Amino acid sequence: MTDNFQTITEAYKKWLEANLELAGNVKIEDLRDQNEGRGVVATRDINEDEVLFSISKDNVLNIQTSSLANVKDNNGVILKRLNHWEGLILCLAYERSLGELSRWKGYLDTLPTSFNNLIFWNEQDLNSLKPSLILDRIGSAEAEAMYDKLFPKVVAELGVSEELKDVNLKEFHKIASTIMSYSFDVEGEGDDQDEEEGEEGEEEGEDAEQEEEEKENHDNYNEAEDENTEKNQSENESESGDEAFEFDDHILKSMVPFADTLNADTNLCNANLTYQSENLVMKAIKPIKKGEQVYNTYGNHPNSEILRRYGYVEWTGSKFDFGEIRLSLIENYFISTYSVEKESLKLIVKIIADSEYLLHLTGEDGSIVVESYDFYKDGEILPEFLMLVTLLTSICLCKAEDLKWFKKTIRISKRNPTGSELSRFINRTSKKCYQLLEQNIITESVKENIGRILDLRLKEYPDEIKELVGQELVVPKKKNREAMAETVLVCEYKALWACKDEGLKSFKVIQDEKLIKNIMKRKLEEEEGSKRNKRIKG
Numbered sequence: 001m002t003d004n005f006q007t008i009t010e011a012y013k014k015w016l017e018a019n020l021e022l023a024g025n026v027k028i029e030d031l032r033d034q035n036e037g038r039g040v041v042a043t044r045d046i047n048e049d050e051v052l053f054s055i056s057k058d059n060v061l062n063i064q065t066s067s068l069a070n071v072k073d074n075n076g077v078i079l080k081r082l083n084h085w086e087g088l089i090l091c092l093a094y095e096r097s098l099g100e101l102s103r104w105k106g107y108l109d110t111l112p113t114s115f116n117n118l119i120f121w122n123e124q125d126l127n128s129l130k131p132s133l134i135l136d137r138i139g140s141a142e143a144e145a146m147y148d149k150l151f152p153k154v155v156a157e158l159g160v161s162e163e164l165k166d167v168n169l170k171e172f173h174k175i176a177s178t179i180m181s182y183s184f185d186v187e188g189e190g191d192d193q194d195e196e197e198g199e200e201g202e203e204e205g206e207d208a209e210q211e212e213e214e215k216e217n218h219d220n221y222n223e224a225e226d227e228n229t230e231k232n233q234s235e236n237e238s239e240s241g242d243e244a245f246e247f248d249d250h251i252l253k254s255m256v257p258f259a260d261t262l263n264a265d266t267n268l269c270n271a272n273l274t275y276q277s278e279n280l281v282m283k284a285i286k287p288i289k290k291g292e293q294v295y296n297t298y299g300n301h302p303n304s305e306i307l308r309r310y311g312y313v314e315w316t317g318s319k320f321d322f323g324e325i326r327l328s329l330i331e332n333y334f335i336s337t338y339s340v341e342k343e344s345l346k347l348i349v350k351i352i353a354d355s356e357y358l359l360h361l362t363g364e365d366g367s368i369v370v371e372s373y374d375f376y377k378d379g380e381i382l383p384e385f386l387m388l389v390t391l392l393t394s395i396c397l398c399k400a401e402d403l404k405w406f407k408k409t410i411r412i413s414k415r416n417p418t419g420s421e422l423s424r425f426i427n428r429t430s431k432k433c434y435q436l437l438e439q440n441i442i443t444e445s446v447k448e449n450i451g452r453i454l455d456l457r458l459k460e461y462p463d464e465i466k467e468l469v470g471q472e473l474v475v476p477k478k479k480n481r482e483a484m485a486e487t488v489l490v491c492e493y494k495a496l497w498a499c500k501d502e503g504l505k506s507f508k509v510i511q512d513e514k515l516i517k518n519i520m521k522r523k524l525e526e527e528e529g530s531k532r533n534k535r536i537k538g
């Protein structure tokens with residue numbers, strides 16, 4: 001018997017035949033029995049680089065192609081004032097309200113009506129994800145703020161209040177979640193140079209570059225806030241007094257039919273969307289055997305993030321899994337281990353965070369002080385974390401060497417943090433620590449501290465998760481939220497464990513004294529110098 005899902009799929013196939021160029025080597029498959037909804041499989045063996053289908057940019061849905069731009073909005077002026085998320089959310093809501101009249105009807109009917117991404121999890125479900133830091137990034141407040149911005153004011157300006165009258169906050173979350181898990185960032189028409197390049201530029205190098213840029217196909221609507229915030233910092237206010245957003249039509253957030261029917265897998269990805277001047281082309285990036293599923297990539301996400309954005313997990317682990325440690329755990333560790341006053345440690349961390357010298361030294365754009373640090377499943381520990389722990393360890397060991405000097409330096413620095421002796425001392429220490437790490441060397445205490453910080457984080461995981469760490473991850477019988485949460489936690493725990501086990505293996509370990517003497521020698525030299533100066537002046 002044909003159910004509604006199948007009826008919708010049949011209508012969708014017809015719509016695709018009428019609107020896309022299909023190479024005839026793939027078909028839509030009902031994968032509900034494996035909890036994957038619709039997917040795409042190969043109907044014959046496919047070679048690497050073979051085209052699977054192509055869609056013209058006119059047929060993707062975005063603020064330039066949607067009929068919303070022409071209801072009352074003069075050629076999309078209002079829509080262009082919004083950020084990419086807001087614009088596409090309104091276009092999708094409007095096209096859906098048109099029913100049969102939308103030219104995307106056959107496609108729109110395939111979009112999800114039920115969701116599993118984290119914004120839809122209740123408190124009890126979310127509790128099962130503790131202590132994952134993904135819980136800090138669900139983004140409900142940001143989505144609510146976006147809703148309040150658009151409804152009713154902007155919708156009224158666009159002249160579609162009646163059409164969108166049923167879009168309440170719950171419905172808005174659904175539309176935003178659809179965009180989060182289905183949309184692509186497509187190069188817009190505004191960039192002539194790129195179009196020209198696209199026309200002549202069928203050369204492989206250029207294609208590869210474009211593919212690389214567009215790898216992260218589906219992104220994140222919480223980031224729309226960042227996008228706006230960043231822009232607004234440098235933009236003027238608009239006439240209405242609202243914060244202005246300069247529309248950048250180089251990239252257009254878009255719904256791309258059929259490209260979004262592909263499921264994703266970080267380990268099995270075998271196809272990718274490539275961008276040409278007029279068309280978007282899905283190509284195989286590996287040979288695909290007849291009957292195999294065609295998988296895209298949604299970006300280099302760990303399971304926690306895949307769950308947050310897309311509402312599923314890779315049961316045997318994402319290629320990009322990591323565990324996280326909050327800065328506050330690291331700070332508390334140093335406060336208790338080295339009996340440093342909380343206020344003093346916070347001051348030191350602030351000076352490190354604001355240090356221009358450190359930025360110059362590391363050659364990085366961002367500070368080594370971040371809210372949390374990632375620990376990868378292959379045992380990779382981020383250099384920012386290594387540097388912070390090496391620096392804090394060294395500072396705390398110097399404190400033990402000369403407590404009186406330390407207290408005095410902190411006291412003076414509290415009154416004048418910038419340009420103080422403490423900040424000069426931190427810069428000097430940074431240089432010594434950086435030189436050591438560059439040579440893959442750490443000290444005994446740094447090694448011990450990293451191990452103990454990782455242990456503290458590992459301890460926060462529930463006992464059931466700890467017991468699973470030695471076991472291979474398998475696809476569970478019940479693929480419910482509880483099982484997904486468990487997979488996320490095991491993947492994080494395994495990654496943290498791998499870093500504890502493997503993370504420092506390539507480092508040579510030396511005694512602390514070698515580093516500390518070196519740092520303190522400069523301090524003594526400076527002290528001697530200033531005493532001499534005082535004697536000469538006196």
Ligand SMILES: C[S@@+](CC[C@H](N)C(=O)[O-])C[C@H]1O[C@@H](n2cnc3c(N)ncnc32)[C@H](O)[C@@H]1O
Pocket residue numbers: 035036037038039110111112181182260261262263264265309310311312313
């Ligand atoms: C872009 S859509 C892919 C097509 C989708 N399966 C459908 O039926 O329309 C993304 C959604 O597909 C599902 N999905 C994608 N990859 C998956 C996978 N490897 N396992 C389970 N579900 C997956 C998730 O629900 C995700 O939010």
